[in-house]
Amino acid sequence: MKNKVISxxxxxxxxxxxxxxxxxxxxxxKKSKSMIILYIFVFIYLAxxxxxxxxxxxxxxxxxxxxxxxxxxxxxxxxxxxLIQSIFSAINILYYSKDNEYIxxxxxxxxxxxxxxxxxxxxxxxxxxxxxxxxxxxxxxxLTSASGAYYIAMAIVLLTFPIIPVLISSLLVLIVMSFSKFxxxxxxxxxxxxxxxIAIICVLSFTTSSQETSPEExxxxxxxxxxxxxxxxxxFPTLGMAIESLVNTNLxxxxxxxxxxxxxxxxxxxxxxxxxxxxYLKGAVGNLSSGKKTKKKIDERKLFKKSTLFGTxxxxxxxxxxxxxxxxxxxxxxxxxxxxxxxxxSFLGIKGEQNSELESIVNIIQNKxxxxxxxxxxCAVQFFLMFIYISATAxxxxxxxxxxxxxxxxxxxxxxxxxxxxxxxxxTFMSILTIIMVEYLLKIxxxxxxxxxxxxxxxxxxHSYISIIVDLKRPKLEWNSEYAVVKQNMNLMWPVxxxxxxxxxxxxxxxxxxxxxxxxxIAVISLIYxxxxxxxxxxxxxxxxxxxxxxx
Amino acid sequence: MxxxxxxxKSYVKGKKSIDNLNLEIRNGEIFGFLGPNGAGKTTTIKMIxxxxxxxxxxxxxxxxxxxxxxxEAKKEFGFVPDNPDMFLKLKGIEYLNFLADIxxxxxxxxxxxxxxxxxxxxxxxxxxxxxxxxxxxMRQKIVICGALLNNPKNWILDEPMTGLDxxxxxxxxxxxxxxxxxxxxxxxxxxxxxxxxxxxxRVGIINKGKLVFVGTFEEMKNKFKENKxxxxxxxxxxxxxx
Numbered sequence: 001m002k003n004k005v006i007s008x009x010x011x012x013x014x015x016x017x018x019x020x021x022x023x024x025x026x027x028x029x030k031k032s033k034s035m036i037i038l039y040i041f042v043f044i045y046l047a048x049x050x051x052x053x054x055x056x057x058x059x060x061x062x063x064x065x066x067x068x069x070x071x072x073x074x075x076x077x078x079x080x081x082x083l084i085q086s087i088f089s090a091i092n093i094l095y096y097s098k099d100n101e102y103i104x105x106x107x108x109x110x111x112x113x114x115x116x117x118x119x120x121x122x123x124x125x126x127x128x129x130x131x132x133x134x135x136x137x138x139x140x141x142x143l144t145s146a147s148g149a150y151y152i153a154m155a156i157v158l159l160t161f162p163i164i165p166v167l168i169s170s171l172l173v174l175i176v177m178s179f180s181k182f183x184x185x186x187x188x189x190x191x192x193x194x195x196x197x198i199a200i201i202c203v204l205s206f207t208t209s210s211q212e213t214s215p216e217e218x219x220x221x222x223x224x225x226x227x228x229x230x231x232x233x234x235x236f237p238t239l240g241m242a243i244e245s246l247v248n249t250n251l252x253x254x255x256x257x258x259x260x261x262x263x264x265x266x267x268x269x270x271x272x273x274x275x276x277x278x279x280y281l282k283g284a285v286g287n288l289s290s291g292k293k294t295k296k297k298i299d300e301r302k303l304f305k306k307s308t309l310f311g312t313x314x315x316x317x318x319x320x321x322x323x324x325x326x327x328x329x330x331x332x333x334x335x336x337x338x339x340x341x342x343x344x345x346s347f348l349g350i351k352g353e354q355n356s357e358l359e360s361i362v363n364i365i366q367n368k369x370x371x372x373x374x375x376x377x378x379c380a381v382q383f384f385l386m387f388i389y390i391s392a393t394a395x396x397x398x399x400x401x402x403x404x405x406x407x408x409x410x411x412x413x414x415x416x417x418x419x420x421x422x423x424x425x426x427x428t429f430m431s432i433l434t435i436i437m438v439e440y441l442l443k444i445x446x447x448x449x450x451x452x453x454x455x456x457x458x459x460x461x462x463h464s465y466i467s468i469i470v471d472l473k474r475p476k477l478e479w480n481s482e483y484a485v486v487k488q489n490m491n492l493m494w495p496v497x498x499x500x501x502x503x504x505x506x507x508x509x510x511x512x513x514x515x516x517x518x519x520x521x522i523a524v525i526s527l528i529y530x531x532x533x534x535x536x537x538x539x540x541x542x543x544x545x546x547x548x549x550x551x552x
Numbered sequence: 553m554x555x556x557x558x559x560x561k562s563y564v565k566g567k568k569s570i571d572n573l574n575l576e577i578r579n580g581e582i583f584g585f586l587g588p589n590g591a592g593k594t595t596t597i598k599m600i601x602x603x604x605x606x607x608x609x610x611x612x613x614x615x616x617x618x619x620x621x622x623x624e625a626k627k628e629f630g631f632v633p634d635n636p637d638m639f640l641k642l643k644g645i646e647y648l649n650f651l652a653d654i655x656x657x658x659x660x661x662x663x664x665x666x667x668x669x670x671x672x673x674x675x676x677x678x679x680x681x682x683x684x685x686x687x688x689x690m691r692q693k694i695v696i697c698g699a700l701l702n703n704p705k706n707w708i709l710d711e712p713m714t715g716l717d718x719x720x721x722x723x724x725x726x727x728x729x730x731x732x733x734x735x736x737x738x739x740x741x742x743x744x745x746x747x748x749x750x751x752x753x754r755v756g757i758i759n760k761g762k763l764v765f766v767g768t769f770e771e772m773k774n775k776f777k778e779n780k781x782x783x784x785x786x787x788x789x790x791x792x793x794x
Binding site: 304305306307308309311312313315316319320323324398400401403404406407408409410411545549551552 | 598601602603604605623624626627631633635637638639641642646649650652653654655657658659662663666682
């Protein structure tokens, strides 16, 4: 079994990532070297941001003798991130990957397939953990002058701790998907199943994290050195062991906790494989073909109807996005979910918990028109924009069909406008949603908030056009599952990087120009984005040949 | 009419995938484009339809340059790609309407054309289903219907018979004959030599990016002065060029 699992893991992993370099043509050495340098630069940039943030937070926590809370927060963050993230990955890698068509007929046991696919899931999670876990925990080690044992323990914890969240998500996916044979419409089932699993995870995390702590207990925890970390210890099954492995000053205890962590993880892995082999084939077989098959008579009056070019093209783009669960969840849903989750939850936190400090901050901000407030909202919108991938995947989503752009008699720039349009619709929706929630919370004067809304929408349009350039320059056209377009796609770093650059620039502008009237400042920002959008669109129009050379 | 003038294309510097190719596909003829795998058939077709730019030379479709008047030239042909997995999330009828809108086909005409074509290929009853649920052959049929929807004068088909059942294959061949009889052009690539032999007015054989033969089957026999089958002649021509 061992060898089969290892070779299958290798094959599935390579197959998933074989098109990370998206261009079909053979890359020259010079090109691939420059790309490697670029990726290193991007990695350093992201690592730098996380590093600076971690550094600040650890120093603050050291000052109040609560630095161990940092380890708890990072590990909890990893658990939460991996839980949510691996739901999407698990559904796609276990069930909707094209390699199932080739793997299922082979004489491989279900447990070997489940083990290999789960390994691939885990390996992909390690890439992200390298950024969100390794860097902050290393900085913690440096700032607290930790011994060599800490770094060894850190490596073991980072390798073992994410396994259980992956197994929980995968097991939920295996259970829910084993009912898929009863579903008539596989696509709808996948969408509903994913949302259902996300809801389960949210409910689970809410119930485990909402431990009742009385004010007296809280004061005691805060006053005791590193007492605050106790509040989150029970938020995830192995979190306590992982924290103890890293913060315990007693080497014996540290080793004991590490052993406990590794053993618990091992036992849960074995249980998962046993359950997985019973559940997997139930969902996987019969899932190979999907798509709604009807022989309904077509309504001739409705269906043979002429539309405008704009209507038909944008309609096609929307249909592809909405009917494809992976694209819908990764490209459209964040536009709705992110503002609601982040702003909504913080709003609930402020209103619901009688948090006097936060409430007083809100009272200070309310009814104000400061530049920083406007910029703060724009930065929040820009942050949400980074996760709307409609434009950034507009070409790649068509896969090998993307050549279609080149042989139909429709001008290139028009096609780009139509492809970008759904992104503009969703970014506008997200901006308005964010603005409404902020307005409800902060009661900003109506003219000022309207001005901010306009600036946000224009920023969204700019973001939509600039994102499609990334996809045009490096389209990922050969993929074996839709998941590869939205997850195993290095291009999607670019909207994040461009977003961070944009945030840096507008914050810098706000600092430099803080003497200007805030209304004028936001209006000028809007004009700058209009100008930049025109420049970017003209660039696309004039460089058709160059931008299309990777699509053939 | 499709006129290919001195086109060359290299993917890798110094190695020509298509080398100075000249070819004219006249009105009223069915032209078969043959060649071993990797000979340059698909690259040539991609250059004809404007997906790839030739490094040198030009291609004229009904006198319109695919380089200089690309939009006008693109209106003059219908193209069937070798991979029929097109826009799988669209329903068959949505795909055809989408193409009808792109080629600006008026309502009455589109209804008539869609009905005629899809009934001929026996997929009319499946038009309300997503293309993803179609079999390979059905996908091939819907793509062919889409390409022929605007009744283009020039048909460019890359391996069009692949996956078609015998009846549909027969119908498509009959449609190709009828189309050429009406003074139009049919240019298609194929690996099936019998189809080429029976259907084509002329064939072109490409090997390693070079056109090694253009003419009728009779001319081929005369040239090589041998009374062999097309298969034997094809093998001889392509092997001699090795």
